[in-house]
Structure formats: structure tokens, C-alpha cells
Amino acid sequence: MLSVFSSPGHYVQGRAATEQLGAEMARLGIEGPVTIVAGRSAHRLLAEAWERSLTDAKIAYSVHLSSGECTRAEIARITAGVRDSGSTAVLGAGGGKVLDSARAVADDLGLPMISCPTTASSDAPCSALSVIYTDAGEVETYQLVRRNPALVLVDTSAIAQAPARLLVAGMGDALATWFEARTCSAARVRNMRGGASTRSATALAELCYRTLLADGPQALAAVREHAVTPALERIVEANTLLSGLGFESSGLAAAHAVHNGLTAAPATHAFLHGEKVAFGVLTQLVLEGADSAEIDTVLDFCVEVGLPTTLAALGLPDPDPTTLSAIATRATAPTETIHNEPFAVDADMTVAALRTADALGRTH
Template identity: 50%
Template sequence: MDKIIISPSKYVQGENVLGSIASYVKALGANPLAIADEFVTGLVGETVKESFAKEDMPLAMDVFNGECSRVEIDRLTDICATQKNDVIIGIGGGKTLDTAKSVAFYTKIPVVVVPTIASTDAPTSALAVIYTPEGEFAEYLLFPKNPDMVVMDTKIIAGAPVRLLVAGMGDALSTYFEARANMTSGKSTMAGGALTRSAQALAKLCYETLLEDGLKAKVAVENGVSTTAVENIIEANTYLSGIGFESSGLAAAHAIHNGLTKLEECHHLYHGEKVAFGTLVQLVLENAPMEEINTVLNFCRSVGLPTNLFDMGVKEINKDKLFAVAEGATAEGETIHNMPFPVTAQSVFAAILTAHQLGQ
């Protein structure tokens, strides 16, 4: 199997970089469409419009409806075709960005991804997570290439609610452990080949950065300031985790997340909050040393990530519902089958209950 590492064509990170976004976008197209939800449009819409006005470029904007579903992708694809847009800009959270990537794929135009939060590693990936209009996981959509550009305005990201940055840490937390599982199993990664030493190194650096700077970054953002730790965590949550997961592979943690979307009590949680618990379940599933499990538990507690089902909003342990979660996590084609041993719904069910107990 060939070794493959993939990444965005350009990654830009800096304070107030959104004010000069047009200077970066003009290299890709002359008739852009920007999508953002109502809140993000209110937050950064004027800054983006002013940037394009300075460059004497047109800009069409449309309001994203909040769910990365086939219905929304089709709606925006039609708009792009009608307006003859030649580049799409997604501004906001993971679902907005995944929608922009999907529209770019179907219309065959470049995409610029502009996260306003660092809550997932979605921005850099050649992948979108498609949900039903009701918010249940439906499918992964794989693209032939990564985004043409990722633009991270650290001032805006640091100004977002701290819970979002912490959720990004939860998503990034799984990167090293899922990479390690794929390295052991030898399974193909999301990049379509064997993992490289470079991707392994990025995945490990991601985990080390979280342990070193996670709590410091959380405290800084709680106080409305950006520090070196915040900059490092934004890079870890986005670039290190993004390249790390995609070129090193997903395994149990993200499959557990997908299973948890079947629990109505967990619908209020962010992606990374569910992935953090999925990471604990993966460590139990592979019978990791207790010292390692405790390190992860302590990290989660220090930054406020859930470590048990009660933390996630579950009121009582319903074993039938949890077995349905385990069945969802082990469905055919799920990434849990990248683990270096056979995984069944029964073994996942047992790991969920054990992780829940250890995390209390």
C-alpha cells in the first residue's frame, strides 16, 4: 500500500486576518459566494464585505440554514449555478464548512474555509459529514482534494464561547489514539493509503500540545484574551488534528460519536464532546494501560470535557438504548473496524459501560 499524506493547499492563521480575506481569495476566483449562518453573518459579515470592497471585487452572500444536509447542499448548488459563482467561501462552524466543501465539489469550483470557531478538525479535511435534516448522522462524503484554502482569524476564534474551543480539544484528543490504532492495524487511512511518519508525528504533536496548553488556553479564553497557548491550541484543534486524523486514519472514537447521535439526550452536545467520551471508550476497548486512561480522564476533567454518560445529559442508564448506540458504532463501513482486532456491538456496549463507570 502506498503511503499518502494530504492537506489544504494553503493554511493561513493570524489575528484579524479576516480583514484581508479578499486578497487571498482573488487568486482563486473573481465571483465568490460566501455562506454563513445568521449569527456569523452578524458577527463578521461587514468585515468580509469591506475586505472585498477594498479589492474592488463582487461578493454574494447567502444564509446557511444550520444543517449540513443533502437538502441544503442542493439548494446552495443551484444558487451557485444560477449566479455563476467561481469560488465558494464557507464562514462559521463545522457544518457550514462541510456544506461549502460539498457545494464546491458538486459545482467543481474552489473552496475557501473560514472557521469562526476551533471546535472540530473539519476545516482542513477532504471530507464532509452529512446529516439528515433532523440532525442524525447520515454518511461521510469524501472529496478528491482538500480545501483550496483555510483561513483562521485567531482574534475571532479566541472571542468565541470557551465551550467551543474545548469541544475542539475533545475532537483533537482522539487524533493520536486513532492514528495509533491504524498504525497497528495497517488499515487504509482517509487519505486512501498507508499512514506516513509525518502524519504520525503531527498526530502525536497534537496530543502533546493539548496536554501542555489545553488548560492554559481555556483559562485565557475565559478571560477574553488570546495567548501563545490559545494560538497553539487553535493550530492543534484545526491543522494538527485535521492532517493527523485524515492522513493517519479514524478508528473507534469517531464511530462511537456516530453511535451516540442515536441518543436523543446527547443531541445538545458538540461533536468534540461526544468524541472525547468516544476516546475513553476506545481506550477501554483496546485495554489501554490505566495510567494512560487516567491521563486522558484528568485532561478531560481539567478543561471540562465529559467523562461519563451523566456528564453528557443521560439521566438513567438504559442498556437497550446503549446497545443501540453500540450497534450504530459497529455498523458496516464504520471506522471502528480500523481497530487492530475484531470489534462487535457487544464489546463496544461493554466498553461504553466500563468507560462510563471509570469516568465518574
């Protein structure tokens, strides 16, 4: 098996970075016209900066407002609009689902994609993967696209305006990266691009975890004040770049499969990807028989930044056996990344790990 490392072409991050968007695109030879697929708050926050920056760079653009969901119907709707506009690039601006739909549209049309996350709520921005949801809100599939974004531009002034809960959810998603990377390396399984992991990817995944522990609480304090600080910059990088490179080039394991399993319970739909993934990390560690000290470190971190550590905190205060079984069945579907664990995993083992993780969270 060949080793494969996958990454966006360029990554730009910092305060008021949107002011440089046009110049960065011009530097990469992206001349436009470009369609901006925008979430509503991204549009409200950034429309003026787009106008200044893209006009300065003589790049024509149009804005297409996203529904905020990433479903097949939404992707088809945007694709038709972008095709009619004659755009030569697709820019996604918003949260993970907006970026995922823009990425799928760009891939359908064979156009370069520019990723401008306005929250650090998941590690979606850097990847070549879109998570497609059903109209009912369940994860339908992971759609791999051909190319990572040509440019990821992260404006930390915008991210500091987003609700603190979104940054916390991003930390939950990033929390999984090291544990899933470690598992995939140990199991010698294929990463998201079909290759073996590299030392580079696992080192970035580990740095992601260490950054969360060191800077998470301070970054949370900053975002609550809508302040951009060095700790916030480091957490934004961890949630976006380190976690993105780490998961894509090392692989996913039980934590994300448990997330997907949880989406089978409608009560969890009100919770964010990273919130469910954080509970997936605890479940994975229990499933793997991890050290109690390591589980305690993860629990301490989750409690400190406010990530869910119990099923009750995900809308399932007293889950009946049927609900747990539905979650575990979905988490252990044949295509799920739980089968990247270095041992065979079935639904019964997953129910046991879910219940134990929940009990540890309740008594911690």
C-alpha cells in the same frame, strides 16, 4: 498500498486574519465572484471585514446564510443558489456544519473551496470530508470530496469571541486524533484518502495531543476572557490544522465510531461533536485495553478543561440496555471506522467498553 498525505493548499492563522482574506485569495488566483456560505454569528462578526478586505482585492461576492445544518436538503438548496450566482469559488464561514455544507456544494459544482472557521470546535476546516446528517440529526454518512480547501484562513480574533464551550469541544475532537492515528498505523489500515499513513501524519497527530496537554487549560482561560494569547493560538492550530491533517492522513478508529453510535440516542443531540468524541476516546482506550496511567492522563485532561467523561454528562444519566445496544449497534455498523481497530470488534464488546469508560469517569 501507497502512502497518501492530504492537506489544504494554504493555511493562514492569526489575529484579525480576515483583513487579509482578499489578498490571500488574490495570491492564489481566486478572482471571484465568490459565494460566502455563512453561519449567522460568522456573518454578524465578519461582514464588515469581508467588505473591506474583498473590496480592496476587487473580488465580488455574495452572502448566502446557512441554516446551520449539514443535510442533503441544505446542500441542494445552497448549490442551486451558488449555481445561479455564477460564482467561481465557494467560501464557508462558520462552524463545522456550515463548512461541511459549503465544501459539499463546492465539490458538487467543481469549484475551489475556502474555509474560514469562526470556531475551533472541530477538525473539519482543513479536510476533504463532509459529515452529512439526516433531518433527524443522526450522522448519515461521511462524504469524501475531491479536493481539500484551496485556503484555510483562521481568524483567532473571531474564535476568541466564540463561547468557550466550542473551543473545549474542539479539544475533544483533537484529543481523538493521536489515539485513532496510532491505532490506524498499528493496524496498517487505509486512511481517509485510501492510502497508508505517513510518519509525517502520525508525528503531527502526536504533536496535537502534546499541545492539548501543555496548552489546553491556558487557552481555555484566554477564550473565557475573549483574549488572543500564544497558548490560544497553539490550541487553535492543534484543533484545526494538526488534528485535521492527523485524522485525514492517518485515519479514524473507535472514538469517532462511538461518536456516531451516540448520535443514535436522541438525548445526545444537544451535545457537540467533540464532546461525544471525547467520550469516544475513553471508550476506545478501554476497548483497546490501554494502560491505566494513559487513561488517567486523558481523564485528568478532560476534567480540567470540562469535557464529558460519563454518559450522564452526555444526557444519558441512566441508559437502559436498549439504548446502549442501539449505540453499540450503530457504532459497529459495517462501514464504521471501529473496524480499523487491529482486532475484531462487535456490539457486545462496545457495550462493555462504554459501560466501563462511564464507570471510570464516574469514579475518577
